[in-house]
Amino acid sequence: MRFSIYRYNPEQDDKPYMQDMELQAVSDEMMLLDALLELKEQDESLSFRRSCQEGVCGSDAMNINGRNGLACITPLHSLSEPVKLRPMPGLPVVRDLIVDMSQFYQQYRNIKPYLIVHDPEPDVERKQSPEERDRLDGLYECILCGCCSTACPSFWWNPDKFLGPAALLQAWRFLADSRDQAEVERLQELEGPYRLFRCHTIMNCVDVCPKGLNPTNAIGKIRHLMLKRSI
Amino acid sequence: MSRQVQGLLPWIWQRVSALYLALFLIYFVISMIFLDQFDYPHWLAWIRNPVNGIFIYIGFLMLFTHAWVGIKDVIMDYIHPIAIRSLALMLCGLGLLACLLWLTRVLLMAILK
Numbered sequence: 314m315r316f317s318i319y320r321y322n323p324e325q326d327d328k329p330y331m332q333d334m335e336l337q338a339v340s341d342e343m344m345l346l347d348a349l350l351e352l353k354e355q356d357e358s359l360s361f362r363r364s365c366q367e368g369v370c371g372s373d374a375m376n377i378n379g380r381n382g383l384a385c386i387t388p389l390h391s392l393s394e395p396v397k398l399r400p401m402p403g404l405p406v407v408r409d410l411i412v413d414m415s416q417f418y419q420q421y422r423n424i425k426p427y428l429i430v431h432d433p434e435p436d437v438e439r440k441q442s443p444e445e446r447d448r449l450d451g452l453y454e455c456i457l458c459g460c461c462s463t464a465c466p467s468f469w470w471n472p473d474k475f476l477g478p479a480a481l482l483q484a485w486r487f488l489a490d491s492r493d494q495a496e497v498e499r500l501q502e503l504e505g506p507y508r509l510f511r512c513h514t515i516m517n518c519v520d521v522c523p524k525g526l527n528p529t530n531a532i533g534k535i536r537h538l539m540l541k542r543s544i
Numbered sequence: 545m546s547r548q549v550q551g552l553l554p555w556i557w558q559r560v561s562a563l564y565l566a567l568f569l570i571y572f573v574i575s576m577i578f579l580d581q582f583d584y585p586h587w588l589a590w591i592r593n594p595v596n597g598i599f600i601y602i603g604f605l606m607l608f609t610h611a612w613v614g615i616k617d618v619i620m621d622y623i624h625p626i627a628i629r630s631l632a633l634m635l636c637g638l639g640l641l642a643c644l645l646w647l648t649r650v651l652l653m654a655i656l657k
Contacts, residue, residue: 470621506550506620513617539552 314339315395316352318359321406329406331397332356339389345396346373346384361410368523371458375410376401381460381521401463403472417459420476424484424502429495445491452486452531454524455479461518461528467511474507478518478528481509485531488538500539509535558613561606568603591654604647608640 314336321329334352346363353359361384363373368386376399377387389396404412430439462468462477476484484503487493503509509532518528575596579586590596615636623629 467621504551506554508551510551510555511621536552536555540556543552 314348314389316348317395317397318352318409319399319406320359320409322358322360322408323406333395341388341390343389344385345377345387345389345392345398348389348396349373349384349398360408369456371456371523374401374458374460374463374523375399381464383458383460383523386523401459403463403465403469404459412459412463414459416472417457417462417477417479420462420472420480421457421483423476423508424480424487425495425499426483426487428487428490428493429498430492431494439492441491448489448491449486451526452482452489455482455486455526456524458523460521460523461526464517464521465512466515466517467513471507471511475511476503476508478512478532481512481535482526482528482531484509485535488535496538497542500535500542503535503539509539554613554616557609561610561613564606565603565610568599568606571599588654591651594655597651597655601648601651604644608644612637612640 316334316336317331318334319329320326320332334355336348336351339348344366346366349359349361349363353361361373361375363385364370365372366385368383371383373384374381375384376397377384378392378397381401398410400406400410400412404414404416407413428439457479459479461482462479465475465478467475468477481503484499488496488499493499512529512532514529514532516529519526519530522528575590576582579590591600616633619629619632619636623632
């Protein structure tokens with residue numbers, strides 16, 4: 314199987330280039346990450362992140378044949394040759410397929426991804442009804458791989474100002490949480506032309522999310538809550 | 545300028561104007577289908593009807609509002625230097641305003657003639 318892989322080592326290379334590589338023994342059960350690990354045996358300098366190898370940690374997110382995804386859960390047989398692998402677009406490249414995700418994490422930090430509670434701490438845990446808990450389904454599963462935000466043109470153009478779909482999905486996750494008591498403050502933080510409203514609902518985020526989540530829907534819900542609050 | 549004026553309100557106006565334009569388009573097409581005769585005098589008479597005149601004028605106001613929000617979004621996305629962005633916004637704003645004044649003149653002339 315033929316591969317065309319983005320290579321760039323800022324300490325050695327003047328500019329990035331695509332390197333052709335080939336793998337002889339390929340089986341139907343192999344995932345893209347398995348192939349990458351074998352390719353790394355051919356060329357030790359090939360760099361990429363990986364950890365859990367089962368679509369949970371989100372560290373091996375990359376651009377696969379023009380589409381963001383996780384290498385560990387992408388079956389090799391689903392890919393057309395040559396398999397073009399590039400780092401996720403819109404973020405600075407550290408080396409080869411590894412990107413600097415500082416900006417992405419900063420935007421995640423900006424939405425205060427934790428419960429804010431003003432009431433005194435209860436003696437027992439903060440309880441939720443099953444219905445209240447159900448509202449978090451489709452939100453808490455985000456693994457912060459960055460596939461969605463780096464597929465979003467609004468995030469490419471304004472990564473420092475627009476929060477991006479991943480952070481906005483989490484913003485709604487805490488707005489939707491019955492235990493959180495900072496709805497007004499959270500909504501105020503999201504106001505303005507950039508943080509939330511750079512989203513033009515093109516739904517690239519939904520298209521690429523490896524966990525099947527829907528950030529566009531979450532963004533729509535934030536807007537409607539904002540609208541409800543402003544009336 | 546408050547952050548809401550720059551964030552939520554343009555988004556609301558974009559939706560409201562799109563909804564109005566969709567409804568107006570349906571009304572316009574139905575009106576044209578049920579026009580007694582599809583010729584210039586009947587068309588002019590339809591436009592001179594004060595109710596239709598108001599609907600048309602509001603329709604164009606909504607169209608310009610929709611266009612302004614859309615073009616502002618495009619400029620904010622792609623043009624980052626403040627001076628060039630301000631110039632682009634000003635030129636687009638003036639262009640839309642000129643169109644609005646021209647439209648007002650056309651409609652008034654059609655009604656008053």
